[in-house]
Amino acid sequence: xxxxxxxxxxxxxxxxxxxxxxxxxxxxxxxxxxxxxxxxxxxxxxxxxxxxxxxxxxxxxxxxxxxxxxxxxxxxxxxxxxxxxxxxxxxxxxxxxxxxxxxxxxxxxxxxxxxxxxxxxxxxxxxxxxxxxxxxxxxxxxxxxxxxxxxxxxxxxxxxxxxxxxxxxxxxxxxxxxxxxxxxxxxxxxxxxxxxxxxxxxxxxxxxxxxxxxxxxxxxxxxxxxxxxxx
Amino acid sequence: xxxxxxxxxxxxxxxxxxxxxxxxxxxxxxxxxxxxxxxxxxxxxxxxxxxxxxxxxxxxxxxxxxxxxxxxxxxxxxxxxxxxxxxxxxxxxxxxxxxxxxxxxxxxxxxxxxxxxxxxxxxxxxxxxxxxxxxxxxxxxxxxxxxxxxxxxxxxxxxxxxxxxxxxxxxxxxxxxxxxxxxxxxxxxxxxxxxxxxxxxxxxxxxxxxxxxxxxxxxxxxxxxxxxxxx
DNA sequence: CAGGGAGTATGATGGGTGTCAAGCCGGGCG
DNA sequence: CGCCCGGCTTGACACCCATCATACTCCCTG
Numbered sequence: 285x286x287x288x289x290x291x292x293x294x295x296x297x298x299x300x301x302x303x304x305x306x307x308x309x310x311x312x313x314x315x316x317x318x319x320x321x322x323x324x325x326x327x328x329x330x331x332x333x334x335x336x337x338x339x340x341x342x343x344x345x346x347x348x349x350x351x352x353x354x355x356x357x358x359x360x361x362x363x364x365x366x367x368x369x370x371x372x373x374x375x376x377x378x379x380x381x382x383x384x385x386x387x388x389x390x391x392x393x394x395x396x397x398x399x400x401x402x403x404x405x406x407x408x409x410x411x412x413x414x415x416x417x418x419x420x421x422x423x424x425x426x427x428x429x430x431x432x433x434x435x436x437x438x439x440x441x442x443x444x445x446x447x448x449x450x451x452x453x454x455x456x457x458x459x460x461x462x463x464x465x466x467x468x469x470x471x472x473x474x475x476x477x478x479x480x481x482x483x484x485x486x487x488x489x490x491x492x493x494x495x496x497x498x499x500x501x502x503x504x505x506x507x508x509x510x511x512x513x514x515x
Numbered sequence: 516x517x518x519x520x521x522x523x524x525x526x527x528x529x530x531x532x533x534x535x536x537x538x539x540x541x542x543x544x545x546x547x548x549x550x551x552x553x554x555x556x557x558x559x560x561x562x563x564x565x566x567x568x569x570x571x572x573x574x575x576x577x578x579x580x581x582x583x584x585x586x587x588x589x590x591x592x593x594x595x596x597x598x599x600x601x602x603x604x605x606x607x608x609x610x611x612x613x614x615x616x617x618x619x620x621x622x623x624x625x626x627x628x629x630x631x632x633x634x635x636x637x638x639x640x641x642x643x644x645x646x647x648x649x650x651x652x653x654x655x656x657x658x659x660x661x662x663x664x665x666x667x668x669x670x671x672x673x674x675x676x677x678x679x680x681x682x683x684x685x686x687x688x689x690x691x692x693x694x695x696x697x698x699x700x701x702x703x704x705x706x707x708x709x710x711x712x713x714x715x716x717x718x719x720x721x722x723x724x725x726x727x728x729x730x731x732x733x734x735x736x737x738x739x740x741x742x743x744x745x746x
Numbered sequence: 747c748a749g750g751g752a753g754t755a756t757g758a759t760g761g762g763t764g765t766c767a768a769g770c771c772g773g774g775c776g
Numbered sequence: 777c778g779c780c781c782g783g784c785t786t787g788a789c790a791c792c793c794a795t796c797a798t799a800c801t802c803c804c805t806g
Contacts, residue, residue, distance in 0.1 A: 350657075352665045353745050360657055375643070375650045381658075404643065408635060411642040412606070418649040419606045425656045426581075426591055427612075432663055433704040434583045436792070466753065473664040478793060480755055497802095514584050667762070697783065709763055711785055728772095 295319065295342045295393040299366050300417065304409045313403060317393040322346075328369075328384040328392075335373040335380060337394045341365050344390015347467065350382045359470040361421070362387070362463065371414065374400055387463075432473040435513055438482045440472045442512035445492065445502060453501055461498035486511075526550065526573045526624040530597050531648065535640045544634060548624040553577075559600075559615040559623075566604040566611055568625045572596050575621015578698065581613045590701040592652070593618070593694065602645065605631055618694075663704040666744055669713045671703045673743035676723065676733060684732055692729035717742075 296302050296314045305313065322328065322344060329335050331351065346363040360382055363369060369384055374397045395403075404411040431440050450457035461468060469479040483500075486492045491507045492500050502508060527533050527545045536544065553559065553575060560566050562582065577594040591613055594600060600615055605628045626634075635642040662671050681688035692699060700710040717723045722738045723731050733739060 350661055352661070354665075356665065358661050358664060360661075371646075372650045372654060375647045378654075405639045408639055408642060411639060411646065412635065415602075415642065415645055415649065416606045418646065418653060419603045422649060422653045422656060423603060423609075425653060425660060429656060429660045429663065429704070430581055430583070430589050430591075432660065433589060434585075434587065464753070473660075475794060476754070477756085477795080481793090484755085695783070706764060707784070708765080708786085712763090715785085 299340050301413045316399045320392045320394050322386040322390050324386055324388050326386045330383045331381050332379050335370050336397055338370045338400045340368045340393040342391040342393055345387040347385050347387050348382055359467050437474045437478050439512050441482050442508040456501050456503045458501040530571050532644045547630045551623045551625050553617040553621050555619045557617045561614045562612050563610050566601050567628055569601045569631045571599045571624040573622040573624055576618040578616050578618050579613055590698050668705045668709050670743050672713050673739040687732050687734045689732040
């Protein structure tokens with residue numbers, strides 16, 4: 285019984301949702317969590333499913349996406365460790381119009397909605413953290429909407445690259461693309477073809493260069509900044 | 516002292532945020548509210564302002580919009596009575612990158628952030644209602660993002676018209692456009708010119724017709740549905 | 747190891763729509 | 777009352793970008 289307990293503990297401790305709780309409170313929360321393994325490509329739920337749990341990502345990443353009437357996929361968001369899904373069913377009772385797929389093997393902490401409701405009432409700070417997270421997501425989505433409407437693909441791509449975690453390297457900053465290019469294209473509201481073309485343009489202009497699988501080094505940060513929404 | 520109290524009371528009672536509270540609790544909340552009048556065209560706050568209050572719309576409507584680097588306005592959302600703004604500053608401490616302008620004369624109930632925090636801790640249901648509202652907004656914004664990316668202007672316009680509150684009339688359904696057409700265009704992620712053209716197309720196709728100021732009657736609901744995202 | 751599917755790159759092409767420009771109309775303010 | 781500004785419409789034009797098609801590479805699986 286030692287191992288699963290330790291797992292729960294980790295899950296609860298790392299998550300912003302439960303930050304600020306005392307050790308004992310965290311243990312109480314952990315007792316309600318059901319740890320679950322996920323394998324790459326696995327669908328946690330599909331559109332219209334009855335999601336009755338709040339799922340907190342422990343390790344691995346999830347891709348949330350819609351599928352349009354024509355079957356085309358639209359990436360909504362990518363969940364990293366500490367992020368959660370399933371709150372909207374919990375809050376509004378609505379069925380999701382999107383799906384969640386594991387991008388890689390990983391693990392989740394799953395809570396039943398009823399337990400979450402009790403936790404929120406017992407520990408208002410959990411509700412406040414959820415509010416903060418939803419507010420952050422809303423702002424991010426509004427920003428993406430604005431950029432799709434007002435910026436062309438190259439500007440959105442420049443924005444995206446500049447927003448990635450970067451590492452100093454010999455000839456500038458090096459970033460690792462966290463997603464398949466087709467998914468990045470979808471996130472940016474464009475197609476893989478357009479993304480490929482624009483990335484080549486940036487390379488031809490000497491602003492960036494690609495080496496290897498998903499490794500991009502930014503040679504001219506100011507050049508990219510000028511292309512992007514500026515600010 | 517009777518009149519202002521009655522105003523506060525109304526404000527609190529009508530708002531989903533404070534639904535489910537007992538009479539005494541509502542009175543307690545009302546005591547913290549500061550009623551404020553707004554006049555058409557007045558800016559409640561501008562980008563970068565220090566918003567230290569949660570504002571609940573009592574009467575009238577507000578337009579939330581961003582202004583791009585080129586000065587072009589992008590409508591984010593329209594607030595109706597019962598809706599609120601200012602929660603993001605309260606939750607994350609961030610300055611807004613958007614502005615709020617009154618679409619018409621009206622009134623607000625304003626709460627100081629500190630009071631809101633206390634209220635949420637005291638009455639968890641308030642926090643839950645805020646969560647529900649943010650979750651709803653997030654879903655709406657994600658839906659708009661998806662539609663801008665995957666639907667053309669005519670489909671978005673059809674969607675929009677079908678989503679408006681309608682009244683049965685002689686030759687179909689009649690809706691009243693709740694916004695200036697330029698604002699509707701912005702909301703749909705397009706330009707006034709394109710909106711005007713597409714609306715004319717719908718009229719030429721016999722699907723809709725315009726009479727008077729912002730009055731549109733939908734002659735062929737199924738025709739519009741076929742144009743829109745279907746479902 | 748060979749097959750196959752998915753992801754990606756590149757080219758050609760057409761269409762939707764943003765942009766610029768001009769004109770119209772209505773309402774608000776002086 | 778009449779000016780004038782802002783919203784709206786219509787037209788012409790260009791261009792970005794989605795689409796279709798093809799080909800290449802890599803990884804995974806049988």
